[in-house]
Amino acid sequence: xxxxxxxxxxxxxxxxxxxxxxxxxxxxxxxxxxxxxxxxxxxxxxxxxxxxxxxxxxxxxxxxxxxxxxxxxxxxxxxxxxxxxxxxxxxxxxxxxxxxxxxxxxxxxxxxxxxxxxxxxxxxxxxxxxxxxxxxxxxxxxxxxxxxxxxxxxxxxxxxxxxxxxxxxxxxxxxxxxxxxxxxxxxxxxxxxxxxxxxxxxxxxxxxxxxxxxxxxxxxxxxxxxxxxxxxxxxxxxxxxxxxxxxxxxxxxxxxxxxxxxxxxxxxxxxxxxxxxxxxxxxxxxxxxxx
Amino acid sequence: xxxxxxxxxxxxxxxxxxxxxxxxxxxxxxxxxxxxxxxxxxxxxxxxxxxxxxxxxxxxxxxxxxxxxxxxxxxxxxxxxxxxxxxxxxxxxxxxxxxxxxxxxxxxxxxxxxxxxxxxxxxxxxxxxxxxxxxxxxxxxxxxxxxxxxxxxxxxxxxxxxxxxxxxxxxxxxxxxxxxxxxxxxxxxxxxxxxxxxxxxxxxxxxxxxxxxxxxxxxxxxxxxxxxxxxxxxxxxxxxxxxxxxxxxxxxxxxxxxxxxxxxxxxxxxxxxxxxxxxxxxxxxxxxxxxxxxxxxxxxxxxxxxxxxxxxxxxxxxxxxxxxxxxxxxxxxxxxxxxxxxxxxxxxxxxxxxxxxxxxxxxxxxxxxxxx
Numbered sequence: 001x002x003x004x005x006x007x008x009x010x011x012x013x014x015x016x017x018x019x020x021x022x023x024x025x026x027x028x029x030x031x032x033x034x035x036x037x038x039x040x041x042x043x044x045x046x047x048x049x050x051x052x053x054x055x056x057x058x059x060x061x062x063x064x065x066x067x068x069x070x071x072x073x074x075x076x077x078x079x080x081x082x083x084x085x086x087x088x089x090x091x092x093x094x095x096x097x098x099x100x101x102x103x104x105x106x107x108x109x110x111x112x113x114x115x116x117x118x119x120x121x122x123x124x125x126x127x128x129x130x131x132x133x134x135x136x137x138x139x140x141x142x143x144x145x146x147x148x149x150x151x152x153x154x155x156x157x158x159x160x161x162x163x164x165x166x167x168x169x170x171x172x173x174x175x176x177x178x179x180x181x182x183x184x185x186x187x188x189x190x191x192x193x194x195x196x197x198x199x200x201x202x203x204x205x206x207x208x209x210x211x212x213x214x215x216x217x218x219x220x221x222x223x224x225x226x227x228x229x230x231x232x233x234x235x236x237x238x239x240x241x242x243x244x245x246x247x248x249x250x251x252x253x254x255x256x257x258x259x260x261x262x263x264x265x266x267x268x269x270x271x272x273x274x275x276x277x278x279x280x281x282x283x284x285x286x287x288x289x290x291x
Numbered sequence: 292x293x294x295x296x297x298x299x300x301x302x303x304x305x306x307x308x309x310x311x312x313x314x315x316x317x318x319x320x321x322x323x324x325x326x327x328x329x330x331x332x333x334x335x336x337x338x339x340x341x342x343x344x345x346x347x348x349x350x351x352x353x354x355x356x357x358x359x360x361x362x363x364x365x366x367x368x369x370x371x372x373x374x375x376x377x378x379x380x381x382x383x384x385x386x387x388x389x390x391x392x393x394x395x396x397x398x399x400x401x402x403x404x405x406x407x408x409x410x411x412x413x414x415x416x417x418x419x420x421x422x423x424x425x426x427x428x429x430x431x432x433x434x435x436x437x438x439x440x441x442x443x444x445x446x447x448x449x450x451x452x453x454x455x456x457x458x459x460x461x462x463x464x465x466x467x468x469x470x471x472x473x474x475x476x477x478x479x480x481x482x483x484x485x486x487x488x489x490x491x492x493x494x495x496x497x498x499x500x501x502x503x504x505x506x507x508x509x510x511x512x513x514x515x516x517x518x519x520x521x522x523x524x525x526x527x528x529x530x531x532x533x534x535x536x537x538x539x540x541x542x543x544x545x546x547x548x549x550x551x552x553x554x555x556x557x558x559x560x561x562x563x564x565x566x567x568x569x570x571x572x573x574x575x576x577x578x579x580x581x582x583x584x585x586x587x588x589x590x591x592x593x594x595x596x597x598x599x600x601x602x603x604x605x606x607x608x609x610x611x612x613x614x615x616x617x618x619x620x621x622x623x624x625x626x627x628x629x630x631x632x633x634x635x636x637x638x639x640x641x642x643x644x645x646x647x648x649x650x651x652x653x654x655x656x657x658x659x660x661x662x663x
Binding site: 041045048049050051052069073074076078080082083084086087088089096097100102103106145149155234272 | 294295299302305306393467470471472473474476477478479480481483484486517660661
């Protein structure tokens with residue numbers, strides 16, 4: 001299975017949200033990183049056919065997804081960033097409604113709902129109205145509905161927003177176990193969400209895809225650009241002004257800084273092993289500072 | 292598809308505001324039905340000057356009306372004279388002057404007097420076909436109070452139902468946009484096809500069920516109260532003025548069918564419009580507002596400008612549900628040598644307009660671009 005995006009563009013008036021994106025997704029987990037407004041959500045909406053492209057094409061195994069219509073959507077599972085729901089519906093009723101939309105027959109739907117309520121830890125709350133759910137529970141319900149039709153293409157937009165650390169770990173494992181023979185595209189700006197499970201990382205900035213590759217490859221790209229140095233307390237502010245400081249730890253002799261920089265920030269700084277968070281900082285920190 | 296329609300219908304009834312409106316609707320309906328029961332029938336004066344109330348009054352009026360059948364000039368004159376005699380002998384003048392009720396001895400006499408007297412209450416000496424052009428032969432008289440109540444309640448509740456249904460149906464699509472459910476629905480397999488169709492079908496089914504339920508309830512209860520007396524009577528005798536000047540023979544049963552068809556047509560137009568406004572709009576509030584405007588504005592705009600085509604267009608809008616008498620009073624259309632009454636044109640308009648709106652709402656939702 002191959003989902004191919006060719007010169008995919010989305011414009012809102014004069015603003016280009018997605019700018020000539022080219023990528024090919026095959027079975028595996030893809031972590032889509034980017035700051036707010038980078039175009040992640042727009043890109044996902046285009047892939048889900050809920051927004052019209054301004055240009056380009058998206059094909060699944062060579063067929064234009066727009067033309068595939070129902071056939072394509074039957075392969076799709078989607079959890080949007082702002083997950084909508086019916087407050088007066090119970091979890092079970094909501095999932096039944098979504099099953100009907102996804103074309104599951106009644107018996108298959110009931111069986112699948114049982115499984116997913118169990119997997120997402122909502123079995124005991126199945127008959128509670130969604131309006132009484134916590135943010136995390138709603139998110140888990142959202143994940144359950146996305147998986148109802150056992151989708152071949154799973155699009156998750158900020159799926160871990162509102163989840164506590166334990167739920168996030170649970171969610172990561174859930175996605176990991178689910179991803180076999182499937183394309184999973186997961187957007188986040190919480191790097192740890194994808195650090196361990198993503199087969200490939202895609203980094204978007206101002207609508208463009210600026211990085212794309214396996215985590216190890218991307219980390220290799222950043223080798224020699226991550227530094228650790230001990231600086232006096234009074235120099236910290238100055239360092240923050242000039243460099244992207246990823247981490248700051250107070251020690252007895254001064255402050256231990258982790259800096260992402262193309263050049264050695266200070267004499268005596270030591271090269272450190274890069275992490276995905278460093279990639280994110282390298283690509284976005286300056287931009288966010290500008291804001 | 293069936294399960295989707297069922298779920299969409301359930302969704303229509305889940306909003307608290309809708310439930311409150313339905314409750315009010317039901318309570319008002321029951322109250323009005325209670326208020327119209329024969330035990331509360333207005334008092335009448337018999338030819339002997341006895342005052343009868345409730346069921347006794349109903350029975351007396353029915354027997355009196357049946358004794359006449361078709362109304363010849365002689366019958367009419369006799370009725371008017373008898374009415375004057377009873378009032379003269381058994382009520383005092385001050386009472387007659389102040390209380391409209393005492394201008395007529397009973398409902399049957401009141402109905403006849405409405406047709407065959409002038410503004411001062413004097414016999415106009417006109418045959419029925421001159422009072423109502425199109426009337427064929429003598430007017431069929433009979434007991435009209437039951438049918439008057441039925442027509443009046445049907446029209447009133449069609450109006451209430453229209454408002455209730457606008458509030459219920461107008462958010463069908465736009466609520467999905469504001470709640471953020473549009474993303475999930477439109478990305479699901481049947482979201483752009485069967486779901487959109489299910490929403491439209493569920494809306495029309497709900498509207499038809501509420502309408503038919505209401506009308507059937509009113510008709511059955513009224514028949515239970517007063518029997519079927521009056522079905523064949525000429526509806527021009529209608530004391531409430533609801534039929535107005537219909538320029539053709541119109542027994543009550545036909546008047547009832549026309550009112551139901553008009554109401555059904557008008558409400559189908561409103562539902563269609565509400566769905567289109569909902570699918571193409573951005574919020575439930577706006578779609579409710581726009582649909583209410585479509586319902587109400589033509590009532591006030593009709594006749595404001597002397598533009599015939601515009602007035603004809605406004606005549607065909609669902610706002611005429613408010614005033615069937617106006618619909619009957621409007622001049623008929625002449626199309627290809629045929630006379631087509633305005634109410635017939637309204638039904639044709641509803642049959643044409645409603646599917647167009649339904650199709651617009653279908654494609655409006657299908658092509659909706661998720662924004663939130």
